[in-house]
Amino acid sequence: MAIDSHMHINTSVLENMPKYIEDINKNHSIRSVINVGLNSTTSEESILISEKNSKFYSAVGIHPLYIDSQDIHCLYRLADNDKVVAIGEIGLDNSKANFKEQRKYLISQIIIANKLHLPVIIHSNNSNKLVIEIFEKYVKPEYGCVFHCFQPEIEALKYLVRNGYYISFAGRITYKNAKKSIEVAKMVPNDLFLVETDSPYISPEPHRDEVNNSSNIKYIISKLAEIKEMSYEDIDRITTENTRRLFKKIR
Ligand SMILES: [Zn+2]
Numbered sequence: 292m293a294i295d296s297h298m299h300i301n302t303s304v305l306e307n308m309p310k311y312i313e314d315i316n317k318n319h320s321i322r323s324v325i326n327v328g329l330n331s332t333t334s335e336e337s338i339l340i341s342e343k344n345s346k347f348y349s350a351v352g353i354h355p356l357y358i359d360s361q362d363i364h365c366l367y368r369l370a371d372n373d374k375v376v377a378i379g380e381i382g383l384d385n386s387k388a389n390f391k392e393q394r395k396y397l398i399s400q401i402i403i404a405n406k407l408h409l410p411v412i413i414h415s416n417n418s419n420k421l422v423i424e425i426f427e428k429y430v431k432p433e434y435g436c437v438f439h440c441f442q443p444e445i446e447a448l449k450y451l452v453r454n455g456y457y458i459s460f461a462g463r464i465t466y467k468n469a470k471k472s473i474e475v476a477k478m479v480p481n482d483l484f485l486v487e488t489d490s491p492y493i494s495p496e497p498h499r500d501e502v503n504n505s506s507n508i509k510y511i512i513s514k515l516a517e518i519k520e521m522s523y524e525d526i527d528r529i530t531t532e533n534t535r536r537l538f539k540k541i542r
Contacts, residue, residue: 297461297485412436
């Protein structure tokens with residue numbers, strides 16, 4: 292049974308959230324999902340959903356594109372909950388020029404994760420090198436780390452593997468132009484990769500024109516099975532084991 296290690300169910304993009312929650316609750320091939328917060332409000336909402344739905348877990352954090360006047364100290368209170376398994380998503384995004392602010396938020400949130408003994412979920416948009424630089428110069432995640440929706444770069448991959456950090460694959464790996472992602476998937480050790488949908492965003496083939504949802508995790512698992520020349524069942528089992536090793540609070 293699969294774990295969708297990164298999704299967003301309480302987002303304005305999804306019109307009928309209760310239906311999407313119900314679909315996940317009923318789907319026997321999905322073991323659990325991690326519903327990731329983008330700011331304090333969506334993190335808080337995610338916790339409310341997790342408390343009512345046993346398959347749901349939460350990550351709480353301030354995303355680099357949502358950092359305007361966010362108070363990160365609320366994370367101490369939010370993370371003090373059985374269903375909160377990580378701090379995230381946090382990171383750097385070079386589509387916005389407020390890099391100084393983004394760095395401050397990233398560093399402070401890694402420090403909070405370390406204090407709380409929690410892993411971090413990293414969002415890195417064209418910023419792998421800069422995130423790694425922050426790890427090396429300022430603070431390193433001490434309780435695990437995953438680069439979600441990993442943008443394929445061999446140097447970054449090598450660094451992550453060396454540090455025992457995880458790499459997560461999403462819908463992009465199913466696209467025709469995913470040559471580099473496939474190359475990375477071949478190289479990543481079997482005990483260091485996860486799968487995610489990042490739904491409702493980045494829908495995989497063959498559903499690229501539709502709103503993404505967690506049931507599409509099967510297309511990402513199939514693609515990885517093909518790339519790694521392993522069975523669907525093996526990838527399903529391995530990625531679930533890896534996800535539970537990283538996010539220790541998942542029961
Ligand atoms: Zn996300």
